Amino acid sequence: MSNLLEKNHIKSVLIVQGTFEDVYESAWKKAINTLGIKCEIFYTHCFTLPGLFGRIERRLFWGPGINRIRKNLVEKVRRECPDITLFYQGHYFDQQTIEQIRPLTFVAGYHNDDPFGTRKTMLRYRLLLPALQSYHGFHVYRTCNIEEARAYGVKNVGVLMPYYLPGLDYPRELSNEEWKRFGSDVIFAGHAENDIRVSCITASVRAGVNLHLHGEDRFWKSILPEDVHKKVKPIKKVMGEDYRKALSGAKIAACFFSKWNRDQYTRRSFEIPACRVFMLSERTRAMQDLYEEGKEAEFFSTTDEFMDKVRFYLKHENLRNQIAEAGRQRVISSGHDIYSRMKQWMADISEWKEQMESA
Helix, strand or coil, X not given: CHHHHXXXXXXXXXXXXXXXXXXXXXXXXXXXXXXXXXXXXECHHHHCCCHHHHHHHHHHCCCHHHHHHHHHHHHHHHHHCCCEXXXXXXXCCCHHHHHXXXXXXXXXXXXXXXXXXXXXXXXXXXXXXXXXXXXXXXXXCCCCHHHHHHHCCCCEEEECCCCECCCCCCCCCCCHHHHHHXXXXXXXXXXXXXXXXXXXXXXXXXXXXXXXXXXXXXXXXXXXXXXXXXXXXXXXXXXXXXXXXXXXXXXEEEECCCCCCCCXXXXXXXXXXXXXXXXXXXXXXXXXXXXXXXXXXXXXXXXXXXXXXXHHHHHCXXXXXXXXXXXXXHHHHCCCEHXXXXXXXXXXXXXXXXXXXXX
């Protein structure tokens, strides 16, 4: 990789903000800096209007704030000419904007959701998808997106899997007060989706399992049975340190996969083991490749199997802890951390640049 970096003179990266969470762009910036490469974030949200009007602009990708984002980005790229400009999600930017900066920088993109499946008609993708043909390269979250991205005209496409953050995702020792707040039999932290997660959560709660559910209450309330919602509320998001403490306070961390996004793994697939927490995950081919079933993680395919394994492992603490520790060792030894991912990302970009320059 170092030879490719030297050959293509990659010294600077500009990441164009698309999200609000620090596990994304900020984590990339820190990891890229460790490679000895200057990395800066272009903070898009500061250009939109305050309050309600800003939220409307960011939802519709239209308005004076969106125009300011595009104008200021083009000016910055023209002024600084970063070697790589990465659009993280890229929802705010039309093809015209990409074409304006394309001669000045290698235009890369990444999306951690699924813009290409059944939800591709969503408003959030209306600018991104037509603009893809003007990107030099694009990284997707899952293998099924590779050919789909190419169908939109991107020549260079690669998979970049999610990751854990070594500086954040590690086991926590909880105080007595924290155990009272975070201690649980089973935890799930994620979005509400009307799939197997609803039946598994319902079965657990009705069986008397102490289940902690985190996310947005308004969405969970709409799909959970009333008696179940009553027992698990209040349902609130947990972020940062509280999220890691909530994981560390759980005996079992459930991992469900979004059918909307066609997920075969998710960020939790790496965060949970990194925190040395026993992971009970939906069974997919990808997860079976990542972890040895019954030794580094446990899997399920049906609600009955989920409940059988919840009951079994709640009774077998030593085995549960052995699997949790083995999962942590596997996620570390296999290089699923943000730093390893950024090395892969940079190596892919370097190879694509080399191919372009030699063509």
